Amino acid sequence: MPRPPSVEQKLRGAFERIKLGTQQNIPQGTKMTMSSVAKEARILPSAFRRERYPEIHREVAAFIEVSTSIDNQSKPKKKRRKSDAKRIKKLNDMVEKLLAMNNSLRDVIDHQQEEIDMLKDGGVVMLRKNE
Numbered sequence: 001m002p003r004p005p006s007v008e009q010k011l012r013g014a015f016e017r018i019k020l021g022t023q024q025n026i027p028q029g030t031k032m033t034m035s036s037v038a039k040e041a042r043i044l045p046s047a048f049r050r051e052r053y054p055e056i057h058r059e060v061a062a063f064i065e066v067s068t069s070i071d072n073q074s075k076p077k078k079k080r081r082k083s084d085a086k087r088i089k090k091l092n093d094m095v096e097k098l099l100a101m102n103n104s105l106r107d108v109i110d111h112q113q114e115e116i117d118m119l120k121d122g123g124v125v126m127l128r129k130n131e
Contacts, residue, residue, distance in 0.1 A: 007043060011056045014040035019063065032064050 005013070014037050017023045023030065025040050037060055038048040050057045 007041070007047070008053055008056060010041040010043065011037060011048060011053060014038075015056065015060055015063075032060070032067060034060060034064075 014023070014025075018026075018030070018032055018037060018040055021028065023040050025042055026036055030036050034048055034057070035045040038045040041048075048057070
């Protein structure tokens with residue numbers, strides 16, 4: 001009867017499957033982490049400790065470090081944006097200002113329309129003639 005694989009063999013197999021993108025127990029595209037290797041090997045992530053499995057732990061850590069540094073070099077730096085709450089507050093303030101300006105302009109237009117109507121009706125007497 002064949003001997004069951006050791007935990008270290010399971011971890012090494014899981015590590016290789018994730019590197020190749022052929023994982024079976026975790027979703028495709030999952031980032032390489034110590035936890036994802038343990039989950040792929042079907043062991044508890046807390047059981048995959050450096051003290052217990054130093055060699056495979058170092059290999060996974062080195063792979064993560066190298067792949068992270070490569071990813072950081074290839075991606076352009078994103079400009080940091082204000083938090084969503086601050087952006088929403090700023091936009092709400094702008095909307096309030098624009099509504100106030102709109103209301104003021106409507107009041108001016110209404111007042112001018114009343115003056116035009118009064119002039120058309122002849123209800124306004126000219127006080128002074130232009131010379």
